[in-house]
Amino acid sequence: MSKEQIKVFDVKVFGRLMQFAKKYRMQFYVTIISAILISLFAVVRPKFIQYIIDNYITTKDKNGLLIYVLIMGLILILETVTRLFFIYTAHKLGFTIIKDVRMKLYNHMMSFKMTYFDKSSVGQLVTRVVTDVERIADFFGQGFFMIVSDLMVMVTVIITMLFMNWRLALVTLIVLPIIVYATKIFQKAMKSSFKEIRAQAANLNGFVQERVTGMKILQLFNREKIEYKNFEEINSKHKEAWVDTIMYYSIFFPVVEVLTSVTVGLVVWFGGLQIISENSTTSAGEIIAFIMFSEMLFRPLRQIADKFNTMQMGMVAGERIFEVLDTESQIEDKGIVEASHFKGDISFRDVRFSYIKDEEVLKGISFDVKPGETVAIVGATGAGKTTIINLINRFYEINSGQIKVDGENISNYTIPSLRKNVAIVLQDVFLFSDTIYKNIVLNKEIPLAQVKAAAKEIGIHDFIMTLPNDYHYNVKERGAMLSSGQRQLISFLRAYISNPSILILDEATSSIDSFSEQLIQKATDKITQNQTSIIIAHRLTTIKKADKIIVMDKGLIVEQGSHKELLANKSYYSNLYDMQFAS
Numbered sequence: 001m002s003k004e005q006i007k008v009f010d011v012k013v014f015g016r017l018m019q020f021a022k023k024y025r026m027q028f029y030v031t032i033i034s035a036i037l038i039s040l041f042a043v044v045r046p047k048f049i050q051y052i053i054d055n056y057i058t059t060k061d062k063n064g065l066l067i068y069v070l071i072m073g074l075i076l077i078l079e080t081v082t083r084l085f086f087i088y089t090a091h092k093l094g095f096t097i098i099k100d101v102r103m104k105l106y107n108h109m110m111s112f113k114m115t116y117f118d119k120s121s122v123g124q125l126v127t128r129v130v131t132d133v134e135r136i137a138d139f140f141g142q143g144f145f146m147i148v149s150d151l152m153v154m155v156t157v158i159i160t161m162l163f164m165n166w167r168l169a170l171v172t173l174i175v176l177p178i179i180v181y182a183t184k185i186f187q188k189a190m191k192s193s194f195k196e197i198r199a200q201a202a203n204l205n206g207f208v209q210e211r212v213t214g215m216k217i218l219q220l221f222n223r224e225k226i227e228y229k230n231f232e233e234i235n236s237k238h239k240e241a242w243v244d245t246i247m248y249y250s251i252f253f254p255v256v257e258v259l260t261s262v263t264v265g266l267v268v269w270f271g272g273l274q275i276i277s278e279n280s281t282t283s284a285g286e287i288i289a290f291i292m293f294s295e296m297l298f299r300p301l302r303q304i305a306d307k308f309n310t311m312q313m314g315m316v317a318g319e320r321i322f323e324v325l326d327t328e329s330q331i332e333d334k335g336i337v338e339a340s341h342f343k344g345d346i347s348f349r350d351v352r353f354s355y356i357k358d359e360e361v362l363k364g365i366s367f368d369v370k371p372g373e374t375v376a377i378v379g380a381t382g383a384g385k386t387t388i389i390n391l392i393n394r395f396y397e398i399n400s401g402q403i404k405v406d407g408e409n410i411s412n413y414t415i416p417s418l419r420k421n422v423a424i425v426l427q428d429v430f431l432f433s434d435t436i437y438k439n440i441v442l443n444k445e446i447p448l449a450q451v452k453a454a455a456k457e458i459g460i461h462d463f464i465m466t467l468p469n470d471y472h473y474n475v476k477e478r479g480a481m482l483s484s485g486q487r488q489l490i491s492f493l494r495a496y497i498s499n500p501s502i503l504i505l506d507e508a509t510s511s512i513d514s515f516s517e518q519l520i521q522k523a524t525d526k527i528t529q530n531q532t533s534i535i536i537a538h539r540l541t542t543i544k545k546a547d548k549i550i551v552m553d554k555g556l557i558v559e560q561g562s563h564k565e566l567l568a569n570k571s572y573y574s575n576l577y578d579m580q581f582a583s
Contacts, residue, residue, distance in 0.1 A: 013315045016322060017139060020097045027093045031145055034086035039152035041079035042296055043160045046289040048072045053285030086149065094140030101321065102133045108325055126209065127202045128324055132317035139314020146307045150300035157297050165286060171270045172294050175259045179301055183308075186252040190309045193245045194316045200238040202320075207234050245309075260298040264291055339417040342501035343406050344371040344532025346392070351401035353387060361387050363555040364401065369548075374533040376543035378576065379552035385536045389504045392534075393419055405502075423500035429487040436464060437471040440494045454497045459522050460489045503533045549573065 021028050048068065056065040106129060161169035211218060211227055218227055271287035346369035353362040362384050369375045377385045390396055391403060394415055403410050410418060431439045440451055448471060455461035463486065467473040475481045475490075482490070495503060525545070537543050544563045551559035551566065551573045558572050566573035 013318045013322065017136065017315065017318050020100055021093065021140070023100070024093055024096060027089060027096070031086060031089045031093060032148065034082055034089060035145065035149035035152055037082045038079065038086060038149055039156040041075060041082065042153045043156050043293075044075055045072065045079075046292040046296070047160070048075070049292065050283070050285035050289035053288060054283045058284070086145070090145035091137075091141035093145075094137040094142075097140055098133050098137040101136055102129060105129055105133065105321060105324060108327075125324075127205045128321055131201065131205075132198070132320050135314045135317035136321070137314075138310050139318070143307050143311030143314055147311065150307070153300050154297055157293050161290065161293050164289070165282060168267065168271055168274070168282065168286070168290050171266050172263055172290055172297065174266065175263050176297075176301075179256055179259055179298065182252065182255055183301065186248055189248050190245060190312060193241065193248065194309070194313045196241040197238075197245070198313075198316050198320060200234070200241045204234055204238050207231060256298065256301070260294065263294045263298065267291055267294055333415045335412050335414040335418070337408060337413045337417075339405075339413050339421055339501075342421050342532070344369070344373075344502055345404075345406050346502070346532065346534075347402075347404040347407075348388075349402040349404070351391065351403060352399045353391060353396065354399060355396075360399075361555050362391075362398075365552075365555070365557050367550055367557060367560065369532055369534065371532055372530045373547045374535065374545070376535045376537065376546035376549045377552060378537065378543065378549060378573070382554075383552040384555045385552055386506055389424060389506055389534065389536065392502070392504070393422055393424070420498075421501040422504065423495035423498050423502070424504045424506060425488070425491050425495050426506050429484075429491040431475050431482070431487055431490060433474070433477040435469075435472045435474055436467070436490060439475065439490060440471075440497055442494070444498075446497060451493075451497060455493055458493065458496055460493060463489060501532065503531060505533070505535045505537070551576075 048071070052065060052068050052072075055061070056068060109125070109129075158169070158173070161172060207230070211231070218224065267287065267290050271282055271290065274282035275284065275287070348365055348367050350364045350366055351362055352360055352364050354360045365384070365388075367375075377388060379385055387396075391398055392405075392410070394410060405413070405418075437448060437451060440446075451471065452461060455464060464470055464473075473481070475487075535543055535546060543549060546563070548560060549563060549566055550557055553572060559566055559569065561569070567577060568574075
């Protein structure tokens with residue numbers, strides 16, 4: 001275990017978390033003032049009880065006793081109201097801050113390169129945004145402010161005891177160093193445990209998320225028992241991480257309880273001796289007050305240990321969140337050109353790219369797409385076809401070379417304006433758990449009538465109208481209520497309605513039935529008229545009408561030309577074509 005891992009209190013992380021509270025200074029100060037008032041109210045009660053015992057109970061003054069009991073009742077009410085206000089403001093501030101943290105984290109992740117998501121577990125990222133951020137709310141609401149309140153109570157109690165009877169105060173404080181030392185050891189052990197808990201929780205979330213998403217494959221290959229054993233192992237590690245913390249709790253709190261009882265015994269013994277001795281100013285009320293003070297001193301100390309653990313969990317979560325916030329994985333948007341509409345002139349010049357360093361996927365490719373031209377890109381799996389469209393949209397940064405649209409380097413365009421003008425229909429269509437209409441417009445202000453008109457133009461309106469609630473049919477998570485062909489049709493309409501300057505179809509007909517393919521082909525013919533289009537497909541029958549076909553192999557362009565020209569060459573393309581139609 002490294003020193004950094006067992007550091008009891010990380011000042012740097014604490015400082016960064018407190019930066020989020022700057023925006024809410026007034027709420028912060030009001031909460032601190034409430035904590036100060038609680039500490040003042042806390043020492044008033046024992047003093048009142050001492051005064052009542054020494055001046056009214058021992059003298060049997062019933063009237064005076066009643067008056068002071070009523071006054072003490074009023075003080076208790078004020079203390080309760082102050083404590084309620086303190087708890088409310090502390091927790092409200094905590095949840096207000098995590099709203100800001102979550103928004104900042106989510107916004108930061110939205111701008112990451114696709115490379116980051118390619119290498120990261122979805123379950124772990126969800127843990128960061130949801131669970132870890134919740135721990136930051138506990139850091140403020142149940143950790144920091146509660147500790148401040150308890151520390152103020154302890155300081156006020158110690159000062160009051162020293163002024164009342166310094167000898168009795170020293171007796172009360174004699175076990176304090178032992179408890180403080182035990183607390184320090186406890187906190188160090190808990191910091192290490194909490195790191196392990198957060199790590200195991202992220203692994204558990206990641207495992208469950210991945211298996212639920214791939215449940216069909218899991219069942220198809222009869223992996224239920226295997227995955228159950230894997231889950232049992234991960235779940236056991238998560239349980240063991242929590243069991244360690246329970247062990248530390250079960251040792252620490254009984255030790256503190258015993259030491260507290262020893263302190264009470266010492267106060268009664270030493271205070272009793274002072275009362276018995278001659279010329280002593282110690283009274284019975286004072287001993288009762290000191291017993292109450294000792295409880296008020298050690299009870300917060302026990303609570304501080306627990307709340308410090310809560311605060312540590314918040315700081316551990318904060319470390320994990322700051323790891324993401326400190327990740328520099330954004331595509332730099334230094335573009336100053338706002339593209340309102342493209343003519344559609346695309347140019348690749350000696351473009352090289354690799355997902356993994358020194359493993360090039362594109363090896364210096366060059367080609368041109370003229371405005372209004374339909375260009376098809378074919379080749380074996382892994383040839384680099386899909387990579388080309390990822391680069392046009394700037395999902396990744398190229399290693400070298402140039403990509404231009406309308407004669408302008410794509411890095412000179414602002415990313416939003418670039419992507420707004422490029423529509424893609426992907427092979428793996430993603431639909432949100434919402435209505436068909438909202439999945440088509442994606443919250444853009446496009447009237448339903450316009451969507452219906454577009455659907456009629458490309459021939460899929462009738463299919464949508466056969467569904468329950470037609471355009472308001474909820475497709476559920478990832479479009480589970482639709483077939484792959486139906487999802488593809490919705491995706492095509494989504495691209496068409498955006499009126500793009502450049503249309504890209506990435507394997508758009510690779511996993512759909514013949515009827516859906518006919519609809520897509522009809523729509524493709526319509527939407528690609530007089531518009532720049534790039535079609536990537538394994539099915540060579542879908543690209544015969546393309547103006548130009550680019551044939552790729554292992555990251556290189558091996559052939560270019562029309563369907564007839566490439567067949568006549570009797571080379572790579574003709575071999576692909578012959579293999580598909582040999583029967």
